[in-house]
Amino acid sequence: MNRYIILTKMMLKSFNLLDLKPGKPGKIHIKKLLLSVLLLVAFLPMMFGIGSLAFGGYSALSKIQQEGLILGAGFSMSSLIIFFFSIFYVMSVFYFSKDIESLLPLPLKPSEILASKFTVTLFYEYLTELVFLSPILIGFGIAGKEGLIYYLYSIVVFLTLPLLPLVYASIISILMMRFTSLAKNKDRFRIVGGTIAMLLAVGLNSFITKLGNSSLSAYELQQLLAQGNNSAVGTISGIFISNRFAVIALLYSKELKGFVNLAVFVLICLLFVMLFLSFGERTYFKGVVGMSEASTKRKKLKEAELRKSSEQKSALKTYTIKELRLLFRTPVYFMNCVLMNFLFPVFIILPFLVQSNDMQELQGLSTYIADGRGSAVVLAAAFCISVFVASTNGITASAISREGTNIFVCKYLPVSYKTQIMAKVLSGMSMGAVGTLSMLLAALIFIPIPVYLILLIVALSSLGIVFSSFAGIIIDLNFPKLVWDNEQKAVKQNFNVVLNMLVSIVMAGIPVFISIALHFTLWVTFSVIAVLFVILNLLLYNILSTVGVRLFEKIEI
Amino acid sequence: MIELINVSKSYNGMTKAVDDLTLAVPEGQIVGFLGPNGAGKTTTIKMIVGILNADSGSITINGIDIKERPIEAKRQFGFVPDSPDMFLRLKGIEYLNFIADIYKVPSDLRGQRVQELSQTFEMESALNDQIQSYSHGMRQKIIIMGVLIHDPSVWILDEPMTGLDPKSSFTLKEMMRNHAAEGKTVFFSTHVLEVAEKLCDRVAIINKGRLLFYGTMEEMREHFRSNGSLEKIFLEMTENE
Numbered sequence A: 001m002n003r004y005i006i007l008t009k010m011m012l013k014s015f016n017l018l019d020l021k022p023g024k025p026g027k028i029h030i031k032k033l034l035l036s037v038l039l040l041v042a043f044l045p046m047m048f049g050i051g052s053l054a055f056g057g058y059s060a061l062s063k064i065q066q067e068g069l070i071l072g073a074g075f076s077m078s079s080l081i082i083f084f085f086s087i088f089y090v091m092s093v094f095y096f097s098k099d100i101e102s103l104l105p106l107p108l109k110p111s112e113i114l115a116s117k118f119t120v121t122l123f124y125e126y127l128t129e130l131v132f133l134s135p136i137l138i139g140f141g142i143a144g145k146e147g148l149i150y151y152l153y154s155i156v157v158f159l160t161l162p163l164l165p166l167v168y169a170s171i172i173s174i175l176m177m178r179f180t181s182l183a184k185n186k187d188r189f190r191i192v193g194g195t196i197a198m199l200l201a202v203g204l205n206s207f208i209t210k211l212g213n214s215s216l217s218a219y220e221l222q223q224l225l226a227q228g229n230n231s232a233v234g235t236i237s238g239i240f241i242s243n244r245f246a247v248i249a250l251l252y253s254k255e256l257k258g259f260v261n262l263a264v265f266v267l268i269c270l271l272f273v274m275l276f277l278s279f280g281e282r283t284y285f286k287g288v289v290g291m292s293e294a295s296t297k298r299k300k301l302k303e304a305e306l307r308k309s310s311e312q313k314s315a316l317k318t319y320t321i322k323e324l325r326l327l328f329r330t331p332v333y334f335m336n337c338v339l340m341n342f343l344f345p346v347f348i349i350l351p352f353l354v355q356s357n358d359m360q361e362l363q364g365l366s367t368y369i370a371d372g373r374g375s376a377v378v379l380a381a382a383f384c385i386s387v388f389v390a391s392t393n394g395i396t397a398s399a400i401s402r403e404g405t406n407i408f409v410c411k412y413l414p415v416s417y418k419t420q421i422m423a424k425v426l427s428g429m430s431m432g433a434v435g436t437l438s439m440l441l442a443a444l445i446f447i448p449i450p451v452y453l454i455l456l457i458v459a460l461s462s463l464g465i466v467f468s469s470f471a472g473i474i475i476d477l478n479f480p481k482l483v484w485d486n487e488q489k490a491v492k493q494n495f496n497v498v499l500n501m502l503v504s505i506v507m508a509g510i511p512v513f514i515s516i517a518l519h520f521t522l523w524v525t526f527s528v529i530a531v532l533f534v535i536l537n538l539l540l541y542n543i544l545s546t547v548g549v550r551l552f553e554k555i556e557i
Numbered sequence B: 001m002i003e004l005i006n007v008s009k010s011y012n013g014m015t016k017a018v019d020d021l022t023l024a025v026p027e028g029q030i031v032g033f034l035g036p037n038g039a040g041k042t043t044t045i046k047m048i049v050g051i052l053n054a055d056s057g058s059i060t061i062n063g064i065d066i067k068e069r070p071i072e073a074k075r076q077f078g079f080v081p082d083s084p085d086m087f088l089r090l091k092g093i094e095y096l097n098f099i100a101d102i103y104k105v106p107s108d109l110r111g112q113r114v115q116e117l118s119q120t121f122e123m124e125s126a127l128n129d130q131i132q133s134y135s136h137g138m139r140q141k142i143i144i145m146g147v148l149i150h151d152p153s154v155w156i157l158d159e160p161m162t163g164l165d166p167k168s169s170f171t172l173k174e175m176m177r178n179h180a181a182e183g184k185t186v187f188f189s190t191h192v193l194e195v196a197e198k199l200c201d202r203v204a205i206i207n208k209g210r211l212l213f214y215g216t217m218e219e220m221r222e223h224f225r226s227n228g229s230l231e232k233i234f235l236e237m238t239e240n241e
Helices: A002-013 A030-062 A068-096 A110-132 A134-143 A148-160 A163-180 A186-214 A218-226 A231-235 A243-251 A256-288 A303-309 A315-329 A331-354 A356-370 A372-392 A401-412 A417-446 A451-478 A487-491 A495-517 A522-554 B041-049 B070-076 B092-102 B107-120 B136-149 B166-181 B193-199 B217-223 B230-239
Strands: B002-011 B015-025 B030-034 B056-061 B077-080 B154-158 B185-189 B202-207 B210-215
Touching (some): A002 A110, A030 A068, A030 A495, A068 A110, A068 A134, A068 A186, A068 A256, A068 A331, A068 A487, A110 A148, A148 A243, A148 A256, A163 A186, A186 A331, A303 B092, A303 B107, A331 A372, A331 A417, A372 A451, A401 B041, A417 A451, B015 B041, B015 B210, B030 B041, B041 B077, B056 B070, B092 B136, B166 B185, B166 B193, B202 B230, B210 B217
Parallel strands (some): B154 B185
Antiparallel strands (some): B002 B015, B202 B210
């Protein structure tokens, strides 16, 4: 137990999300402090939205005495989101973290290392919960005029709820790594394993949704709702089996029943953690020992291969290829920055496959496109989506951060900073283009879009991708996160990526909103957005070549 | 030719890592850079190659100022950093080609050099594997090969012998001698005093950011009126600080 606490403390020291004090003790960067305030402000509307949804839902559902559904739905959603994020976190904290090599020689039990790493991941999940779950708890509490005990119970639920999804994600990951550790080319297998885990999460999610929809007929549901007395809470099921008790605990916080259910909830969660630890005690090391082994062929290059590979390329081209190679070959980067570009179409197609009656709506959509105003809306929406997709890959918004402490290499190479920046931008833009194109292809399967509209969409999207890539690297040049002990921290736990998403969505959303609100025609929509983003891109390019280069120059480690 | 004039660098505006350092590394010589841990060796080297900016003073390589014309200055030298753990997910051959592209080495020339160098360093069968599969010494070798592939006139090496096997270490020392004999410049830092004693035409000794001594071995013995080894002189010099 003692060793667990020491270990956890040590690991939490590197839990520095914003990197406020990079290596310089006692000195907090004003710029970074401002950034964190800005991010908080950016999240507030969303949290407020969720909170007021819970608040409003309460008054509606309490009329039929089913307000418990709000908590039930909120807990299920939070659990799912946590489960989804956990797959990423667990993979990187349990396996890809650099501290593994220094921990393995120490006389520690697998479960001790695992428990510490589990705790670290738990802290990340609390941050996620803060955004999604806390507004629901508070909104519900205010609407129900709940007392002190409700809020005390809420805190317990808040602290305990992520345990179950985290245990699930951990077990899936440990099993996956147990088997991929047998493989020869570990990096490639890990990439495959990560992809499978992600697809599993997506698939499981839609499966549960479908299950939830079909297990009760509409009539049964009506009957159940009519009973009142929060009877519908009983239908909360799915894989997060303990959530039901948490709902009841909060609903009856004033009674003994509430306390008993809370105790049951906490006990179930702790039981799962115990099960997980004893499972990990036997399995964890089998996957993690030898993590750093890399496959080798030790085969001589043939002369023809050598000649082919030694073709001279420009600095920009060779640098861009280097960036892309690292993105594709580093498992964490692949999962976060590359895979998402291909997964978006899956996210879109999957719901259609699950719910087949949506096909008729699609037919309606194509006639809508054929009429002039419809095509303007489609163009604007497609533009917005492509900017969003490009910004979520986070390639340029983490391009400097990903260099880590090896940033010094960029400094002694005889390549101008501008060229290096542009190579990083190009790698981000090409993946953004892949994302948009695969979305477009997926859309074309279901909706016949006329050729001229496709061309317009491609033209506008290109401008949007350029914008998002430029904005991303400008942000990362300002706040590079260079000190990290696992690659995940450079991409997923990097607020630059989130900030770039916010900036991109807002900047793309405003003109799109205006053109839809003012009923612009297709060509007016196209011209307005095109002109605006050409100007914006020129402006950002200018900033990059002057301020950006200076910022790059100044980065020292 | 590397020239440092009154170069200073402090961290956090407080601790002076390098203090008013003036040093000229002439052509045709091997100059060793010695000093205890934390003396400012790596900081100095990082300033020469453009990783760190000096607070004051000027640094030129072959007469080109690193601050004013950085790209040209960087073309003059090849640099081996103290840790070779970089580009781990590139294959050896990809790394060499990356460097060759950056330094604009023409295709035919680089093919020939890759073959020669991989034979010399016995890396032929490793080139097609990712650098992360290499041992420390092999990583060191691939970085050194990356320097040699663009054949710079100035070599700057930070602890280049660390991790090399005896044969590769010998080869590298031979190469350094040949390079200096061709009238070019070699500047390297080391902790291994025997290497410095046998290999260097001159040694520069630094402690707490200040240059304690710069000259040939004979000059040093004369200066300190000692017949002792470099080790003895070094220990006395750095302890009396």
